Amino acid sequence: MDIYLTLHRPGNCAPALIADENTRVMPLLTSRGCPYSCTFCCHESAGRRYRLRSLDHVFAELEWAQATYGVNAVTIYDDLFCPKRSRLEEFCRRIAGMGIRWECSMRAEQIDPDVLKKMKESGCCCIGLGVESMSETVLRSMKKGTTKAQVETALGQVYQAEIGLWSNLIFGDPAETLDTVRESLEWYANHPEFSLRMAFIGYHPGSRIYEEAVAKGVIKNPTAFLTSRCPEVNATAMPADECAKMRILVSRYLQSFGHAGKLVDFDSRNLERLVATCLCPYCGSTAHCHTIKPNPLLLATVNCPKCNRGFRAPVVVRLVATKEAQQQEAVVQDRIDTRAPVAAIESACNKLLALDPTNAHAWVVLFSLAKALGKTVESAILLEHAIYADPYNLALFEKMVEQLGLLGVGPAADKYRKKAEHLRRIGVDRTFFVDVGLPPDQEHSLRDLLLQYLKQSIPVASFPLPNAAPAMACAS
Ligand code: SF4
Numbered sequence: 001m002d003i004y005l006t007l008h009r010p011g012n013c014a015p016a017l018i019a020d021e022n023t024r025v026m027p028l029l030t031s032r033g034c035p036y037s038c039t040f041c042c043h044e045s046a047g048r049r050y051r052l053r054s055l056d057h058v059f060a061e062l063e064w065a066q067a068t069y070g071v072n073a074v075t076i077y078d079d080l081f082c083p084k085r086s087r088l089e090e091f092c093r094r095i096a097g098m099g100i101r102w103e104c105s106m107r108a109e110q111i112d113p114d115v116l117k118k119m120k121e122s123g124c125c126c127i128g129l130g131v132e133s134m135s136e137t138v139l140r141s142m143k144k145g146t147t148k149a150q151v152e153t154a155l156g157q158v159y160q161a162e163i164g165l166w167s168n169l170i171f172g173d174p175a176e177t178l179d180t181v182r183e184s185l186e187w188y189a190n191h192p193e194f195s196l197r198m199a200f201i202g203y204h205p206g207s208r209i210y211e212e213a214v215a216k217g218v219i220k221n222p223t224a225f226l227t228s229r230c231p232e233v234n235a236t237a238m239p240a241d242e243c244a245k246m247r248i249l250v251s252r253y254l255q256s257f258g259h260a261g262k263l264v265d266f267d268s269r270n271l272e273r274l275v276a277t278c279l280c281p282y283c284g285s286t287a288h289c290h291t292i293k294p295n296p297l298l299l300a301t302v303n304c305p306k307c308n309r310g311f312r313a314p315v316v317v318r319l320v321a322t323k324e325a326q327q328q329e330a331v332v333q334d335r336i337d338t339r340a341p342v343a344a345i346e347s348a349c350n351k352l353l354a355l356d357p358t359n360a361h362a363w364v365v366l367f368s369l370a371k372a373l374g375k376t377v378e379s380a381i382l383l384e385h386a387i388y389a390d391p392y393n394l395a396l397f398e399k400m401v402e403q404l405g406l407l408g409v410g411p412a413a414d415k416y417r418k419k420a421e422h423l424r425r426i427g428v429d430r431t432f433f434v435d436v437g438l439p440p441d442q443e444h445s446l447r448d449l450l451l452q453y454l455k456q457s458i459p460v461a462s463f464p465l466p467n468a469a470p471a472m473a474c475a476s
Contacts, residue, residue, distance in 0.1 A: 001026075001069055016126035016164030016303035016310070017073050017103050025073035026065050030058045030091075034079040036107070038132075039142050040173065042206035043079040055087070059094055066098065076104040083110065089118060096122035103127065103166070108146045108154035116161035125308050126164035129154060131196060133169060133180070134187035141175035143208075148187075155194050164308035165194055171250055172201040172243075174209060176236045181246050185253045189415035192259040192422070193282070195301065195310030198250050203233045252384065254299065255391045257419055260314040261287065261302065262426045268434060276313040280304035281426045289313035292434065314392035315432045318358060325355040332362060342369055360390035360431075367399075376406050392431040394423040 005024045017025060033050040034043045065071040081104035082088035088110070095102065103126035111129070119127075131151050133139050139146065158165055169184050188196060203210045203219065205226065213219045213235045225231070234243050261278030264286070268274055274292040279285070282304065289302035292315055300313040321329065332348045334340075346369055349362040356362075363386035370379035380403045387396045397420035404413035423429065 005069060005071075016166070016308050017075060017101055023073050023101075024069060024071050025075060026069070026071045028058070028062065028074045028076050029053070029078060030055070030076060030081070031078045035083060036080065036145060037208070038130075038144050039208040040132075040170070040201050041079070042204040042210070052087075055090055055094065058091075062095070062098070062100070066100070072100055074100055074102040076102060078105065080107060081105055083107070085110070085115070088115065092118045092122040092124075098123070101125045103164075105130070108150045111154035111157050113157055113161065116157055116163060120161050120163055124163055126166050126303070127158055128166040129158060131155070131167040131169060133171075133173065134184040135176075135180035138173050138175050138180050138184075141173050152191075155191070159193060159309065162307045162309070164303045164310055165196070167194070168197045168199050170199050170201050171246060172232075172234070172236060174212070174235045174237075176246070177238060178242055178246060178249075181249060185249060186415070188253055189257040190418070192257050192419075193309070195258060195312075198254045200232060200247070200250075202230055203235065204230055209235060252388050256387050257415060258299070258301075258312045259422055260312045260392055260426070260428055262428055263314050263432055266315070266432065266434075274315075274317075274434060276300060276302075276315050276432075278302060278311070278313050279426070280307060280309065281311050281422070282309045283307040289315070292317060314428050314430075315434060316391065317434045317436055320435050321356050321359070325352060325359070328352040328355055329359070329361075332365065336365065342373070345369065358389045360386050360393070363389055364396075371403075376403065379403060380407060390431045392423065392428050394420055394429040397423065 005026070017023070031050065031052045034041070035050045062071075062074070082091060101123050103124065105128035107130050111127075129151075130144070130146070132142060132144055134148050134151070136148055139148065155165065155167070169188060171181055171184070188198075201209070203213050205222075210219070213233055214222055216235070218233055218235045219225050234240065236243065238246065259281050261281050263276055263278050265277035266275070267277075273290065276289040276292060278287055278289060280287050283306055285304050285306040287302045287304045289300050291298070291302065292300040292313065298317070300315045300317075301310055302313055303310045328348065328351050332345065332352055335345045335348050346366060349366050352359055352362045363382055367379050367382040367386055370382055380400070383396065383400050383403055387393070387400065390396060397416050400416040401413045401420060404410070404416065
């Protein structure tokens, strides 16, 4: 148990629960199973009957753990915590005063201001609320039993109660289409305050969607599927290229539209444990972000120790570019400095992006070229790539608003305008990049992963260009 407790440290665990190095968190189960039957959920593999422990039994364990190990935080691992209101209220009454912070998972219809007040007063600092999708079609297909309006109300109430949220939008239900994906993503872009996470649905044994995928032959060999650790499955009606598009849309929105805090300090003395100090964009308190990892696919997220709300640190970890990419970057710069023909600059940028698709400068150069040539649609697409690579750069968001305005698609510009307003309000005007070098084997695998992920969907620009280059200025 002592070893277990040392594993739960800032950066390793739910940020809202782990207040500091002195947090001693233990897992707790008060029930097994769940009375609901969402199609993606594999709780049924733990037994189809919903079973409860008595609260006397639960509190005897908790009091023993507190007395023996100084436990002061609890993650409740119940699939669904206390669907019965009277039990929830009794739990709150009994845990209040023990000096224990706790977190649990709930459904939207369990939430109201009164119960949230009791939970907060008794030490609850984070709720994993079942959100899953913001498309009614998908929610119905999941047999979730909640509506978009219910979920939205519950999220707002948790936010107002100053309890942290740990919730996901999940994509890839059999009823998913690019339209339903966009519905959820547009909603996400308009509600960055909830700091939702995003993921793709796993088809896990025990879930209804797994059984259907096997029955339909989407999963052809269940044994091979299990021994390969349940790889991704496309059980939607979307063809593979649309599925790839879904993935890139999700990663774009996730990277580009979350709320950020203002970075006030950054400690990079220990690359294993990078720490960003930020001001909470909601209450202004100081919060430390320990979730910065040397992996460009992970976002740096933090929960405010005062209001518990989640936000991003405006930090992106980049792998140090390969020697080849660095040389190519110099070629791009040389062609810009010597005012080479547009086609030559474009070709150098494309070569660079094939080596390093996260090179924001190359995307910005291509954007400037397309803009100078009056290619409004293409330039907006290129700018979107630049935003993805440099997601807290205020100037890029402002340019995007302008660009979409030129295209006459005002509503589409709204989410970029809101992000720009947010960044301006909290005083963030650029992304803070941390370049890390990794051991050669790790660098290789991470880079491959990133390239593979991005290459499948980022169309490296290739527009027909005139031979003579117009004078151009690159956006910076
Ligand atoms: S997702 Fe939650 S509510 Fe739905 S079946 Fe699973 S545990 Fe129950």
